[in-house]
Amino acid sequence: MPSVSLDSERFRRRFDTFNKIGATERGGVNRPSLSDENKAARDTLVEWFREAGLEVRIDTMGNIFGRRDGTDSDAAPVLFGSHIDSQYNGGRYDGVIGVLGGLEVIEAFNDAGVTTERPLEVVAWSNEEGVRFQPDMLGSGVYCDIFDLDYAYEREDKESRRFGDELERIGYKGETPCEADDIHCYFEMHVEQGPFLEQQDIPVAAVEGVFGFSWLNVTFEGQANHAGPTPMDMRHDAFVATADVTRAVRRITATEGTDLVGTVGSVDVWPNAINVIPETVEFTLDFRSYDDAVVDAAVEQIREEVAHAAEREGLEYEIEEIMRVDADPFDQGCIDTVVEAAETVGCEYTRLVSGAGHDANYLNKIAPTSMIFVPSVDGISHRESEFTEWDDIVTGTEVLLNAVQTKAAE
Amino acid sequence: MPSVSLDSERFRRRFDTFNKIGATERGGVNRPSLSDENKAARDTLVEWFREAGLEVRIDTMGNIFGRRDGTDSDAAPVLFGSHIDSQYNGGRYDGVIGVLGGLEVIEAFNDAGVTTERPLEVVAWSNEEGVRFQPDMLGSGVYCDIFDLDYAYEREDKESRRFGDELERIGYKGETPCEADDIHCYFEMHVEQGPFLEQQDIPVAAVEGVFGFSWLNVTFEGQANHAGPTPMDMRHDAFVATADVTRAVRRITATEGTDLVGTVGSVDVWPNAINVIPETVEFTLDFRSYDDAVVDAAVEQIREEVAHAAEREGLEYEIEEIMRVDADPFDQGCIDTVVEAAETVGCEYTRLVSGAGHDANYLNKIAPTSMIFVPSVDGISHRESEFTEWDDIVTGTEVLLNAVQTKAAE
Numbered sequence: 001m002p003s004v005s006l007d008s009e010r011f012r013r014r015f016d017t018f019n020k021i022g023a024t025e026r027g028g029v030n031r032p033s034l035s036d037e038n039k040a041a042r043d044t045l046v047e048w049f050r051e052a053g054l055e056v057r058i059d060t061m062g063n064i065f066g067r068r069d070g071t072d073s074d075a076a077p078v079l080f081g082s083h084i085d086s087q088y089n090g091g092r093y094d095g096v097i098g099v100l101g102g103l104e105v106i107e108a109f110n111d112a113g114v115t116t117e118r119p120l121e122v123v124a125w126s127n128e129e130g131v132r133f134q135p136d137m138l139g140s141g142v143y144c145d146i147f148d149l150d151y152a153y154e155r156e157d158k159e160s161r162r163f164g165d166e167l168e169r170i171g172y173k174g175e176t177p178c179e180a181d182d183i184h185c186y187f188e189m190h191v192e193q194g195p196f197l198e199q200q201d202i203p204v205a206a207v208e209g210v211f212g213f214s215w216l217n218v219t220f221e222g223q224a225n226h227a228g229p230t231p232m233d234m235r236h237d238a239f240v241a242t243a244d245v246t247r248a249v250r251r252i253t254a255t256e257g258t259d260l261v262g263t264v265g266s267v268d269v270w271p272n273a274i275n276v277i278p279e280t281v282e283f284t285l286d287f288r289s290y291d292d293a294v295v296d297a298a299v300e301q302i303r304e305e306v307a308h309a310a311e312r313e314g315l316e317y318e319i320e321e322i323m324r325v326d327a328d329p330f331d332q333g334c335i336d337t338v339v340e341a342a343e344t345v346g347c348e349y350t351r352l353v354s355g356a357g358h359d360a361n362y363l364n365k366i367a368p369t370s371m372i373f374v375p376s377v378d379g380i381s382h383r384e385s386e387f388t389e390w391d392d393i394v395t396g397t398e399v400l401l402n403a404v405q406t407k408a409a410e
Numbered sequence: 411m412p413s414v415s416l417d418s419e420r421f422r423r424r425f426d427t428f429n430k431i432g433a434t435e436r437g438g439v440n441r442p443s444l445s446d447e448n449k450a451a452r453d454t455l456v457e458w459f460r461e462a463g464l465e466v467r468i469d470t471m472g473n474i475f476g477r478r479d480g481t482d483s484d485a486a487p488v489l490f491g492s493h494i495d496s497q498y499n500g501g502r503y504d505g506v507i508g509v510l511g512g513l514e515v516i517e518a519f520n521d522a523g524v525t526t527e528r529p530l531e532v533v534a535w536s537n538e539e540g541v542r543f544q545p546d547m548l549g550s551g552v553y554c555d556i557f558d559l560d561y562a563y564e565r566e567d568k569e570s571r572r573f574g575d576e577l578e579r580i581g582y583k584g585e586t587p588c589e590a591d592d593i594h595c596y597f598e599m600h601v602e603q604g605p606f607l608e609q610q611d612i613p614v615a616a617v618e619g620v621f622g623f624s625w626l627n628v629t630f631e632g633q634a635n636h637a638g639p640t641p642m643d644m645r646h647d648a649f650v651a652t653a654d655v656t657r658a659v660r661r662i663t664a665t666e667g668t669d670l671v672g673t674v675g676s677v678d679v680w681p682n683a684i685n686v687i688p689e690t691v692e693f694t695l696d697f698r699s700y701d702d703a704v705v706d707a708a709v710e711q712i713r714e715e716v717a718h719a720a721e722r723e724g725l726e727y728e729i730e731e732i733m734r735v736d737a738d739p740f741d742q743g744c745i746d747t748v749v750e751a752a753e754t755v756g757c758e759y760t761r762l763v764s765g766a767g768h769d770a771n772y773l774n775k776i777a778p779t780s781m782i783f784v785p786s787v788d789g790i791s792h793r794e795s796e797f798t799e800w801d802d803i804v805t806g807t808e809v810l811l812n813a814v815q816t817k818a819a820e
Binding site: 224225230231253273288354355356392 | 466483541548600603604605622623633634635636637638639640641642644647649650652653654656660663664671672673674675677678679682683684685686687688694696698764765766767789790791792793
């Protein structure tokens with residue numbers, strides 16, 4: 001194969017230019033899905049795609065594809081990319097490096113004057129983060145037929161603005177039907193969002209799969225009496241029961257499986273006054289493991305803990321599993337390709353399982369898929385202080401380039 | 411003394427008419443301080459005061475006084491009353507029965523054609539509840555020189571509307587300086603807001619004093635990482651530490667003194683997302699006892715628990731005591747007067763200490779003071795389902811009448 005190589009400085013310039021859009025004072029970006037800043041980022045990306053000679057198409061979900069033809073135009077393309085929407089005041093790396101890294105892979109082929117056998121396509125999926133419109137991974141979800149288009153259009157943000165309307169407002173409701181094409185395989189480079197790579201001082205991981213998880217909503221209802229005259233033995237305190245369950249999450253994660261993690265992330269207390277016993281608490285539970293049986297066991301145990309806590313405190317309760325996703329092993333062929341690409345690049349690498357979900361999860365249902373992780377310093381993500389060494393991003397992109405080159409020649 | 415007696419039906423009619431103002435669908439009232447509904451309630455009260463022949467004066471804090479002269483105009487008056495502002499969607503009894511009961515006492519003297527030696531004054535204090543403008547008991551607080559008038563005027567609600575501006579808007583910024591007059595004594599009839607009277611099936615209590623309390627604000631700061639890829643041993647979860655402290659409150663109240671109560675009432679979690687480890691939690695602690703040493707010991711213990719929880723979880727923390735009020739025994743003479751009044755009425759009675767604060771606490775600093783409690787069914791208060799049997803309110807008002815009559819003759 002002819003030598004194809006990245007231009008790290010061009011890549012870096014684009015990365016810096018891109019992240020001026022919606023830049024925050026503390027070094028992050030604020031470009032939530034379908035915001036004005038997200039539109040500006042999309043405009044820039046489309047411009048760069050066209051400058052790189054890509055044929056741009058935008059589908060009815062606003063997913064942006066850039067196509068570079070192969071010597072065999074009819075062959076199923078190699079697809080790679082990620083997303084460019086951000087958390088509110090999120091980091092500069094999450095999603096962005098996968099899309100701009102994909103564009104750099106295209107530029108590397110351009111520079112080398114190499115036309116691959118299969119067409120190459122770079123993609124930026126809509127609404128991956130799910131902070132403005134729930135659920136997350138909505139663009140890839142519709143593409144992979146997990147959600148209906150109408151369902152997606154009807155999602156509303158907190159100001160009751162609909163996804164479909166906002167997509168039209170920013171001019172990204174495209175013409176191309178949002179449905180799965182015949183894809184040869186899909187790769188996604190992403191920040192790890194965990195600490196393992198940095199702890200082991202390794203720049204790249206081949207991702208073997210994604211944790212399964214369960215999301216639960218719990219509501220406790222007690223009695224909102226005055227915190228002064230109500231004796232302790234007459235209280236029905238919804239927050240005390242919430243504290244009990246929170247402690248139980250730590251007990252369960254300590255005993256139920258080495259990779260099990262559990263989190264109480266969202267907690268709303270009513271009436272939330274200093275001198276009133278909490279009447280109602282709504283809170284969430286998140287359990288994850290690569291072993292579905294471990295998640296099941298954790299959910300079963302926490303249901304018992306919720307019931308016990310409610311009984312102790314004299315409360316009504318509801319517990320509802322609002323999402324349950326099984327562990328998702330990626331395609332062994334794609335994993336092997338990433339491993340071989342890392343060996344070709346000559347970098348240290350390891351194999352990891354992802355604790356977080358990605359667009360790659362949905363793509364994995366319709367095409368052979370794997371991911372490439374690069375380190376997240378201190379394991380931090382979804383925050384302005386999210387950081388990855390530039391050298392590691394370049395190394396990850398080189399691995400992506402090699403994996404794409406291999407698959408495009410199949 | 412000539413026979414002076416209440417007209418229970420007139421009292422009831424007024425109570426029902428009054429509580430149509432700001433009535434909620436579920437049987438409560440919504441008349442927070444300086445709202446339009448609070449203005450309407452004030453207008454009605456002033457009209458009734460005037461119809462009962464009272465000389466109305468409104469002070470610069472919007473406290474409303476109604477004066478009935480005595481045979482000795484220069485003698486210090488006997489003052490009695492409570493407040494008419496409500497919680498958001500609060501109950502119909504809290505405060506209201508003390509003010510309308512006071513008006514009924516005046517009417518009883520009118521009916522009997524009896525002029526007391528000392529003047530009588532009924533009062534409705536501004537902003538007792540403290541739900542819209544903090545702190546609570548603001549009207550009686552300025553009157554008793556606990557707060558400056560300017561401080562009170564500058565209090566803001568959540569929409570940044572100032573107390574002084576809102577008081578002017580509803581037309582209740584009066585001319586009379588808000589400062590303590592020479593008062594012979596103060597009585598306040600109020601719902602117990604606790605379960606003791608109902609549990610013992612007793613209609614009336616002479617209140618001997620009010621619990622001391624400490625209010626603390628605690629902030630834990632950890633790291634908001636992704637709930638999936640962050641292993642349990644690398645977490646800095648501000649909510650787990652909050653759960654630890656909440657459990658510790660229960661341990662401390664179980665061991666540190668029989669009347670000690672402790673509550674975590676307000677809890678705010680950031681970023682409050684299902685899949686993000688809580689970075690920051692701000693929460694409140696409320697400890698109360700009639701023994702100041704017991705409150706001190708609880709505060710000392712919880713400070714240690716906060717520090718330990720922060721250390722275990724690897725968090726920064728702040729703990730601040732935002733209010734500390736000592737236990738407040740009422741005047742023995744006034745307590746005895748209430749007891750004697752209950753004996754004259756011939757009702758069952760007991761003696762109680764109040765877990766909740768009242769305007770009477772501040773009045774107790776400038777004049778001999780006591781309170782009369784009537785039962786709260788199920789100990790419920792600050793909610794639409796707050797309820798007191800009408801017969802118990804009448805009994806409590808009879809005790810108030812007799813106590814006032816005794817003191818007005820001194």
